[in-house]
Amino acid sequence: MAFTMADAPSNQNRVVIGDLLSSGSSSYLVESVLGQGTFGTVAKCINLKDKKTVAIKMMRNQGYLAMQAKAEVHALLKLQLLDSEKSNVVQWYKIFTCKQHICLEFEHLDKSLYDFLKDRSFQPLLLKEIRPIVKQLANALDHLKAAGLIHTDIKLENIMLVNHAKEPYRVKVIDFGGAHEVSAATQGAYIQSLPYRSPEAILGLPYTEATDMWSVGCVIASLYLGFLLYPGSSEYDMMRYIVETQGHPPNTLLTLGQKTGCFFQRKSKNSFWKLKVLPLHHYSDLADFLFDLEFV
Numbered sequence: 001m002a003f004t005m006a007d008a009p010s011n012q013n014r015v016v017i018g019d020l021l022s023s024g025s026s027s028y029l030v031e032s033v034l035g036q037g038t039f040g041t042v043a044k045c046i047n048l049k050d051k052k053t054v055a056i057k058m059m060r061n062q063g064y065l066a067m068q069a070k071a072e073v074h075a076l077l078k079l080q081l082l083d084s085e086k087s088n089v090v091q092w093y094k095i096f097t098c099k100q101h102i103c104l105e106f107e108h109l110d111k112s113l114y115d116f117l118k119d120r121s122f123q124p125l126l127l128k129e130i131r132p133i134v135k136q137l138a139n140a141l142d143h144l145k146a147a148g149l150i151h152t153d154i155k156l157e158n159i160m161l162v163n164h165a166k167e168p169y170r171v172k173v174i175d176f177g178g179a180h181e182v183s184a185a186t187q188g189a190y191i192q193s194l195p196y197r198s199p200e201a202i203l204g205l206p207y208t209e210a211t212d213m214w215s216v217g218c219v220i221a222s223l224y225l226g227f228l229l230y231p232g233s234s235e236y237d238m239m240r241y242i243v244e245t246q247g248h249p250p251n252t253l254l255t256l257g258q259k260t261g262c263f264f265q266r267k268s269k270n271s272f273w274k275l276k277v278l279p280l281h282h283y284s285d286l287a288d289f290l291f292d293l294e295f296v
Contacts, residue, residue: 015041021103023054023096025049028056037069039148039177040101044108046172054093057104061097068177069102075179076104078147087137087143090160092176110164113223114156124226131267133159133223137216140173145209152178152191154215156222182209188258194235199242199249202235204258236278239263243275 019030021043028045031053035042047054059069076092084107085089091107111119113133125133137159144151151158151173157208158175178191188204191197191211198214200207221229229245232238243249254260254273264273 013149015043015058019043021045021058021098023094023098023105028054039065045092053108055106055108057106058098058101061100061102066102069104071180072104072177075149075176078149079144079176082143084172086139088140088172089143090172102163106174108162109162109174111161112157113159113161113171113219116161117156117165117223117226122226125223127224129169130220133171134216134220136171137173137219141209141212141216144173144179144212148181148183149176149179150182150185150207150209151176151212152180153193153196154212154219155193155196155221156264159219180230195230197235199236199239199246202239202242203249203254203260203263204272205253205256210227226260236263236276240275248273248275 008288014036015030015033017030017032021028021030027048029048030043030045032044033041034044034055040057042055042057045054045056046052059065073095079087079089080092082089090109091109093105095282096103117123137154142150153175154173158173159171160174162170162172164170183284185207187206189201189207191207192215196215196218198207198211199205218229230238230241231258232241251272254264260273263276265276266273
């Protein structure tokens with residue numbers, strides 16, 4: 001078996017076209033690398049046994065990455081009880097290890113909604129194109145709720161078109177690396193990608209599966225606008241955008257937030273919380289600074 005992995009620590013997750021992976025019962029030829037990052041590599045592969053095209057997610061079998069992989073498998077085992085075709089959730093086939101990597105074999109899908117928008121220069125979708133996506137995402141969240149899971153990382157990159165040429169706008173949710181049971185939700189946990197992070201996650205409030213619905217809303221807004229609804233570069237930016245568009249969070253909720261003091265301030269325990277104004281050099285736009293002054 002040939003398996004090309006660089007020895008340097010920075011290249012521990014690197015895989016290249018032409019590599020062979022083995023699960024013991026099957027061998028896979030790497031056709032292309034679909035994604036590569038800190039948490040591992042996703043490769044498009046051909047199962048040499050049945051000639052089926054699959055996607056294999058590879059993660060280093062050590063330390064935090066191994067823990068992350070095991071957590072994902074725990075979620076995937078629960079999702080296996082669902083009908084992939086009816087739940088709008090990616091189909092997972094099996095897990096195997098290869099050359100100190102944990103490998104997860106999935107069905108191969110088309111492209112993410114992010115890549116789809118990028119390919120069309122981020123031209124907004126029509127409402128008639130967005131509606132079926134909304135329906136399918138709602139269905140996916142309904143099935144996740146039934147399974148007792150919170151995804152925690154719904155975003156354009158984690159929603160895949162199945163086969164856009166043959167089935168326009170049919171989608172499935174992928175990447176359950178951050179998913180966990182509702183009962184395991186920890187107040188103040190660091191969850192969700194920043195542009196899709198819910199107010200309860202930012203403020204350090206208790207959260208439920210409803211936090212995924214917030215992320216779905218941000219996804220749908222991006223499809224309609226052609227850009228991120230909340231393009232914050234920090235949690236403070238995100239909270240400022242939310243206040244600007246949704247209004248001030250209820251004072252009762254702010255009082256319960258573990259991180260409320262990072263974004264809001266009040267003169268006494270009986271007074272109302274007000275959004276903090278950062279020093280002027282923190283703002284890239286004077287209009288943003290003036291907006292914050294209105295809430296002091």
